[in-house]
Structure formats: structure tokens, C-alpha cells
């Protein structure tokens with residue numbers, strides 16, 4: 001599946017709500033952002049299972065900055081949608097939603113915002129809502145993806 005991840009509160013901490021992967025001096029020098037502990041293993045596993053991984057954020061970070069962060073950790077990201085692109089795309093359709101993953105062909109979107117989950121129900125797109133405090137987030141996401149795939153296969 002084509003899977004998109006939110007950044008803030010999902011893969012990148014807003015404060016210190018979850019522990020992060022290690023960042024060495026070179027990463028600091030490059031001004032790489034710290035990502036959630038387990039992200040490397042999780043995304044590697046999802047890649048190995050044949051999924052494509054994208055970033056969909058309502059932050060205005062540049063795509064260059066986002067790609068640099070994931071590249072530092074050895075994570076390949078397919079498509080990056082930031083808020084500049086999101087606003088443009090949402091303005092081209094008649095849907096009142098902060099995010100609308102189908103616009104970018106994302107099959108399922110992973111986010112920490114319950115509001116995005118509600119938008120998904122309202123506008124008929126699939127979300128996996130993961131709490132920032134979920135220590136077992138790796139398994140929560142895997143289980144949710146398996147459930148969606150089993151449903152799709154029926």
C-alpha cells in the first residue's frame with residue numbers, strides 16, 4: 001500500500017512526548033531533526049513488506065529539510081507533501097478538511113491527531129491514529145495495516 005505518515009507528534013516529537021533515535025555530531029551539524037525511536041525499524045519493515053512510505057504534514061518545513069532528516073537515518077521516503085503543497089491541492093477541490101490523502105494517492109494515512117481520524121470518517125479515507133504516548137506503536141501500526149489489508153482482500 002501507499003502509506004503516508006504525519007510528522008509532528010507522530011514521527012517527530014513536538015516536545016519530548018516520546019524517545020528518539022540517536023543523532024550523532026554529524027547529524028547535529030546537518031541540523032537533522034530527531035525522529036521517534038523505532039521509526040527506522042518500523043519503516044524498514046514496511047518497505048520489506050512491499051509498502052511505499054510517504055510523508056504528509058501540515059507543517060511548512062521544506063521538502064529538502066524533511067528528506068535530509070530521513071536520509072540521515074537511512075530511510076527512503078517516496079513522496080513528501082508539506083503544507084504549501086497541501087493547501088494548493090486542497091484549494092483545487094471542494095473538500096473542507098485539513099488533510100485529504102486520496103488527493104495524493106495515499107491508501108492509508110498515519111497520524112496522532114484524532115481530528116484527522118474524524119475527517120477520515122467524514123470524507124471516507126483510511127487513517128491509523130497513533131497516540132504520541134503509545135509505547136507499542138510499532139505493533140499498533142502493523143496490526144492496523146494488516147486489518148486494512150485483510151479487509152481489502154475480502
Ligand SMILES: [Mg+2]
Pocket residue numbers: 006007008009010111112113
Ligand atoms: Mg501531528
